[in-house]
Amino acid sequence: MSDIILSMRNVTKKYYGIKAIDSISLDIVRGEIHGIVGENGAGKSTLIKTVSGAISLTDGEIYFENELLKPESPVDAIKKGISVVYQEFNLLPNMAVYENVFFGMEIKKNGFLDRPAMREKSKLILEELGFDIDVNSKVKNLSPAYWQATEIAKSINHEVKLIIMDEPSAPLTEKEVDQLFNVVRKLNDNGITVIYISHKLNEIMELTDRISILRDGNLIKTVETKNTTEQELIKNMVGREINEIYPDKEYSDQEVILRCEGLTSDKVHNVSFEVRKGEIVGFGGLVGAGRTETMRLLFGADNKTSGKIFVENQEVNIKCPVEAIKNGIGLIPEDRKNQGLILNKSIYLNSLLPSLYDYTKYMFIDFKKSREDIKEYTDILKLKALNLEQICLNLSGGNQQKVVITKWLLKNCKILILDEPTRGIDVGTKQEIYQLIKDLALEGKAIIIISSEMPELIGLSHRILVMHEGNLTGELKGEQITQEAIMTLAAL
Amino acid sequence: MLKNLKLKSFFEKYAIYLVLIIEIVLFSILSPYFLSVDNLINILRQVSIVGIMAVGMTFVILTGGIDLSIGGVVACVGVICAKLMVNGVHPIFAILVSLIFAALVGLINAVFSHEFKLIPMIVTLATLQILKGISYIITGAIPVFGFTEEFKVIGQGYLGPIPIPIIIMLVLYVIAYIILTYTSFGQSIYAIGGNEEAVRLTGINIRKQKYLAYILCSLITAVAGIVLLSRVNTAQPSAGIGYEMDVITGAVLGGISMSGGEGKITGVFAGF
Numbered sequence: 179m180s181d182i183i184l185s186m187r188n189v190t191k192k193y194y195g196i197k198a199i200d201s202i203s204l205d206i207v208r209g210e211i212h213g214i215v216g217e218n219g220a221g222k223s224t225l226i227k228t229v230s231g232a233i234s235l236t237d238g239e240i241y242f243e244n245e246l247l248k249p250e251s252p253v254d255a256i257k258k259g260i261s262v263v264y265q266e267f268n269l270l271p272n273m274a275v276y277e278n279v280f281f282g283m284e285i286k287k288n289g290f291l292d293r294p295a296m297r298e299k300s301k302l303i304l305e306e307l308g309f310d311i312d313v314n315s316k317v318k319n320l321s322p323a324y325w326q327a328t329e330i331a332k333s334i335n336h337e338v339k340l341i342i343m344d345e346p347s348a349p350l351t352e353k354e355v356d357q358l359f360n361v362v363r364k365l366n367d368n369g370i371t372v373i374y375i376s377h378k379l380n381e382i383m384e385l386t387d388r389i390s391i392l393r394d395g396n397l398i399k400t401v402e403t404k405n406t407t408e409q410e411l412i413k414n415m416v417g418r419e420i421n422e423i424y425p426d427k428e429y430s431d432q433e434v435i436l437r438c439e440g441l442t443s444d445k446v447h448n449v450s451f452e453v454r455k456g457e458i459v460g461f462g463g464l465v466g467a468g469r470t471e472t473m474r475l476l477f478g479a480d481n482k483t484s485g486k487i488f489v490e491n492q493e494v495n496i497k498c499p500v501e502a503i504k505n506g507i508g509l510i511p512e513d514r515k516n517q518g519l520i521l522n523k524s525i526y527l528n529s530l531l532p533s534l535y536d537y538t539k540y541m542f543i544d545f546k547k548s549r550e551d552i553k554e555y556t557d558i559l560k561l562k563a564l565n566l567e568q569i570c571l572n573l574s575g576g577n578q579q580k581v582v583i584t585k586w587l588l589k590n591c592k593i594l595i596l597d598e599p600t601r602g603i604d605v606g607t608k609q610e611i612y613q614l615i616k617d618l619a620l621e622g623k624a625i626i627i628i629s630s631e632m633p634e635l636i637g638l639s640h641r642i643l644v645m646h647e648g649n650l651t652g653e654l655k656g657e658q659i660t661q662e663a664i665m666t667l668a669a670l
Numbered sequence: 671m672l673k674n675l676k677l678k679s680f681f682e683k684y685a686i687y688l689v690l691i692i693e694i695v696l697f698s699i700l701s702p703y704f705l706s707v708d709n710l711i712n713i714l715r716q717v718s719i720v721g722i723m724a725v726g727m728t729f730v731i732l733t734g735g736i737d738l739s740i741g742g743v744v745a746c747v748g749v750i751c752a753k754l755m756v757n758g759v760h761p762i763f764a765i766l767v768s769l770i771f772a773a774l775v776g777l778i779n780a781v782f783s784h785e786f787k788l789i790p791m792i793v794t795l796a797t798l799q800i801l802k803g804i805s806y807i808i809t810g811a812i813p814v815f816g817f818t819e820e821f822k823v824i825g826q827g828y829l830g831p832i833p834i835p836i837i838i839m840l841v842l843y844v845i846a847y848i849i850l851t852y853t854s855f856g857q858s859i860y861a862i863g864g865n866e867e868a869v870r871l872t873g874i875n876i877r878k879q880k881y882l883a884y885i886l887c888s889l890i891t892a893v894a895g896i897v898l899l900s901r902v903n904t905a906q907p908s909a910g911i912g913y914e915m916d917v918i919t920g921a922v923l924g925g926i927s928m929s930g931g932e933g934k935i936t937g938v939f940a941g942f
Contacts (some may be wrong), residue, residue: 499870522864542853543854
């Protein structure tokens with residue numbers, strides 16, 4: 179057997195009596211890049227946290243270089259050379275890059291901070307990783323790619339043997355992902371073992387040596403990357419074959435329900451389009467092309483400088499979300515955690531909010547009726563939760579998104595805007611959401627989708643509008659819809 | 671493990687009640703008079719003014735704001751009400767004018783903090799200073815006194831064995847509990863404190879809810895001001911100064927989160 183750096187033996191973790199991971203035994207070989215895949219809630223993050231010492235184990239042992247890791251001791255893990263780059267950045271936005279890199283491990287001279295030395299050394303580390311960053315600039319002024327770089331620099335500035343990366347590519351653009359891959363490979367060349375966790379199977383296929391697949395807290399199997407395919411990974415992740423993940427496109431021409439004329443703000447220039455009943459219209463374009471901004475104008479979340487909106491051929495004056503909702507428009511925002519949900523409130527309250535006054539009689543809320551109705555929708559959506567009183571913070575990303583969808587289903591809006599509806603959501607739930615979108619369209623609702631995932635956009639939309647730098651650059655229908663056509667219009 | 675967690679969340683939830691019980695037990699051991707009905711009623715009467723004010727404050731803090739002007743409202747309401755009554759206005763009418771004045775103060779707080787996006791702490795600190803100033807100008811720093819017997823009933827009267835201030839306080843707590851738990855206004859207030867942007871995107875009229883919260887806070891404070899005036903029988907321009915700290919402390923001890931959105935009114939009650 180080759181040199182095992184990390185060995186997990188029957189690792190089990192229970193939360194409130196529910197097994198998050200169940201008796202997992204996994205060996206990581208020194209010097210490999212090991213991918214971990216699985217649906218949301220499969221136990222990936224829990225597994226990492228047991229290694230990093232962030233949480234205790236219910237059962238089992240973890241050995242690092244043949245030494246037992248002290249459970250629930252992040253200090254021990256760091257001392258032994260394990261470092262984790264978490265999905266959410268743990269940076270201090272108001273401090274400089276070098277201060278972040280050395281946070282908690284400052285270089286000192288005569289009891290005072292040795293700033294020049296820290297600047298010098300962090301610059302060196304970053305250059306070695308292939309980043310040219312001004313180490314004096316504040317983290318908040320940098321792009322997410324550089325946050326990532328800072329985070330990685332922070333994790334390798336001390337003696338590190340194993341780096342665990344949890345969804346490192348999630349906030350990055352495609353170009354930045356390439357850069358990230360170079361960094362990972364460079365680290366690996368320097369003898370550092372990498373555990374790489376991602377939803378994006380193409381990344382896993384490209385980068386890793388071996389892949390472990392988790393499902394429902396169990397390790398399904400570990401495979402050699404060169405001997406497997408994306409299809410096989412998906413099959414093992416969801417426990418069933420997903421042949422055609424997009425539902426059929428059925429659509430018959432119906433009347434126009436929404437028409438926008440010349441929507442304009444500082445980021446959106448004279449955008450006009452219409453959407454018909456039962457139609458799914460996709461908005462394509464690069465990140466920052468003004469798609470989200472256009473939808474926010476339509477929804478009244480931002481103020482437009484000019485432009486008209488017609489709903490069912492009636493001009494409507496939408497200045498704030500209240501009026502948009504009154505006209506039957508619903509928005510599922512891009513930033514689920516900050517804009518879509520009140521994280522520390524219950525599923526019930528979150529779902530109820532848009533329809534709050536529909537269930538209010540003489541100031542009092544009809545709890546019984548509203549609860550029954552919400553329950554009906556959460557059942558249809560197969561929302562997994564203990565009960566409606568559970569707070570949204572503890573739900574997985576997919577289930578959180580289902581709560582956001584529930585609230586607009588309850589409101590029964592005619593026009594539904596979905597901004598990046600499947601971001602950070604696993605394959606199985608994605609498919610459920612696709613099916614739901616199609617069903618809603620069949621019911622006669624008009625759907626607008628923004629997505630940065632090209633296959634999703636193409637797979638779902640009857641018609642695609644492409645934007646570039648705040649302008650509408652083209653419209654694609656039926657056979658015209660191809661990745662190339664969208665890219666050409668998006669990069670005009 | 672599971673048991674531990676349950677125990678922990680139990681303590682987090684009910685800590686304030688436990689402390690209250692421990693206090694009661696301890697004090698009753700230390701002093702045989704503590705648990706006597708007279709003493710308990712006395713304690714409740716002591717806290718009634720600040721206790722009433724905390725009801726109003728709870729609404730504002732739940733939205734994620736704060737109202738530091740309440741001390742000034744107490745002073746100003748007392749002075750205005752007193753001046754009117756001394757000049758021959760009927761107490762009921764005087765009280766009405768004072769309440770309308772307080773509602774206006776709440777409206778001003780709301781307008782400046784919501785429309786001009788100023789920090790509530792700064793806005794209400796400013797209104798506090800202005801209100802203090804108004805009280806001194808109206809009275810010329812001289813206490814006002816000499817009210818009718820019927821007005822004194824509010825602060826000094828009894829309903830059976832129970833002083834009226836206590837009754838007013840209890841009634842307000844019950845009403846606040848009902849509003850916060852069962853009405854759409856109450857639930858939206860919790861939601862706004864939780865994540866204002868998300869609530870805005872669900873089409874709740876945030877302006878209306880926030881205005882209501884600030885106005886309610888001022889109104890309820892005005893009630894406390896009138897009770898105080900009736901109890902001490904004199905309008906001092908310096909009345910109510912420093913009360914805001916007691917009120918906020920009580921609310922926070924009672925589990926109302928300063929960042930908004932969390933906490934129950936029953937906890938606030940125990941907080942005193």
